Amino acid sequence: MVDITFDASWWLILVFVSDVIIRIAAIIVVPRNRRPTAAMAWLLAIYFIPFVGVLLFLLIGNPRLPRKRRRKQEQINEYITETSSHLDFGTLRPHAPDWFTSLVTMNRRLGAMPLAGDNAAHLIADYQESLDTMAAAIRTAEGYVHVEFYILQSDDSTDNFFSALEEVAARGVTVRVLLDHWANRGKPFYKKTLARLDAMGAQWRLMLPVQPLKGKYQRPDLRNHRKLLVVDGTVAFMGSQNVTDSTYNLRKNIRRGLHWVDLMVRLEGPVVASVNAVFLSDWYSETDEVLTDEIDLFDVKSGPGDLDCQVVPSGPGFEVQNNLRLFAALLYSAQRRITVVSPYFVPDEAMLLAITTACQRGLQVELFVSEEGDQAMVYHAQRSYYESLLRAGVKIWMYRKPYILHTKCFTIDDEVAVIGSSNMDMRSFGLNMEISLLVRGEEFVQEMRNVEDRYRRISRELTLEEWQKQPLRSTILDNIARLTSALQ
Incomplete structure (x- = not known):
């Protein structure tokens, strides 16, 4: 009988060799086609905690959607470009x-x-008013209603919205609904919401489902973060607000007394077709159904205003970060004034450079953020940028708790604004599917300024003197969160 034993030294050698292989492989694999900051963050994670770091990288290290979905997005882009290239979309x-x-x-x-x-284009700054205004628009539907929201919940606050869907569905209007899978699963009223959609006869699909047993899987935190509504191709809504109670019906929010503050825009005119195109592209991605034969996407009509609007979708289905490039270009184009409202402000190097350069060019730059945070890691990562922003000359307004300022918009000078679902953070730039609306028109910017004034009255200014009194433990947490924010 042969007695086979392993000396402890062999295990040490095996661990050492595995560790070296992991480190060498990481240097080859991780940086490829990845931003330097993200690559460095992943390498630090792998080097300090090799086996855990590798496991995390395998799970969430790929910031791209599966090839099939990216190919669908390319087909959609080609269709929109070819079909709309010769059309006149109103007088600019x-x-x-x-x-x-x-x-x-x-x-x-x-x-x-x-x-x-x-x-x-008109803004709706009141949370419940936004839900009720969308419900009123739904009740005018004659042909179809397209609903796409990151979070969609049937609760007391949204009952009017769902009742409107039920009413139009009952008289034969087609109701199509998209909601993000990961953001809704396990949340309050999830099963009730789906049951209500089924009962009314709505056609609904989960966006970016994580269902490996059904062959549907991608990086779990690649999410569809868009919020939009289209009625008959004549009126549309988009912005930052989800269809749910302002507490999100979460016990931790209710216990802390937190309420979300959002901003939506109601649209009429040719731009509605562009919002609808985003919905149809996401519907095609989830169902393989092409609705362009049923819906004449580019049968557009002039609206009651004269604003110039462009819809800019972004996300991991595109080759580059469309929203980041749009925001950075606008920041460099501004000549007098920049006002940014973002609940999660975690800029990459390009965005941070653009904002601080604007201050150095003599522009008035303001940033609105929440005094209270609802997501600890993002909250602390955001705080890690405050000192450099304050030293550059950015005026930081902190929207007073217990409210979470969830609006995502910014204005430059007096003529151009952006509103949509996109935060100014690395997640919205690289991992989330977002929708932004670029608007040119003094009257719309003035509406936005009125909202900014309202936010300013409810906020307090953060000064550099106050910030320098932060305790050391907060600085440590902020710096650690800043490193993890780049893990893409």
Whole structure:
């Protein structure tokens, strides 16, 4: 009988060799086609905690959607470009700055919709009013209603919204609904919401489902973060608000007394077709159903306004970070004033450089964020940028708790604004599917300024003197969170 024993030294050698192989392989694999900051963060994770770091990298290290889904997005982009290239989308406002024209061209090349004129756009800043206004628009539907929201819950606050869907469905209107799988599963009222959609006869699908047993899987934290509603191709809504109670019905939020503050925009005119195109592309991605034969996407009509609007979708289905390029270009184009509202402000190097450079160019730069955080890691990562922003001259307004300022928008000078679902953080730039609306028109910017004034009255200014009194433990947490924020 042969007695086979292993000396402890062999285990040490095996662990050492495995560790070296992991480190060498990481240097070869991790940095490829990845931003330096993200690559460095992953390498630090793998080097300090090799086996855990490798496991995390295998689980969430790929920031791209599966090849099949990316191919679908390419097909959609090609269809929109070819179909709309010869169409007239309303009369554009005269005397557009050269930088604005080049910005629109860049967006178009990256997969955005055409710039459309003759649009009306009006902001809705009250949370419940937004839900009820969308419900009223749904009740006017004659042909179809398209609903796409990151979070969609049937609760007391949204009952009017769902009742409107039920009413139009009962009289034969087609109701199509998309909701993000990971953001809704396990949340309050999830099963009730799906049951209510089934009962009304709505056609609904989960976006980016993580269901490996059904052959549906991608990186779990690649999410569809868009919020939009289209009624008959004549009116649309988009912005930052989900269809749920302002507490999100979560016990931890209710216990802390937290309520979300959001901003939506109601649209009429040719730009509605662009919002609808985003819905149809996501519907095709989830169902393989092409609805362009049923819906004439580019049968557009002039709206009651004269705003120029361009819809810019972004996300891991595109080759580059469309929203980041749009935001950075606007920041460099501004000549007098920049106001940014973002609940999660974790800029990459390009965004941080653009904002601090604007201050050095003599512009007035303001940033609105929440005094209270609902996501610890993002909250602390955001705080790690405050000192450099304050030293550069950015005026930081902190929206007072217990409210979470969830609005995502910014304005430059007096003529151009952006509103949508995209935060100014690395997740929205690289991992989430987002939708942004670029608007040119003084009257719309003035509406936005009125909202900013309202936010300013409820906020307090953070000063550099106050910030320098932060305790050491907060600085340590902020710095650690800043490193993890780059893990993409």
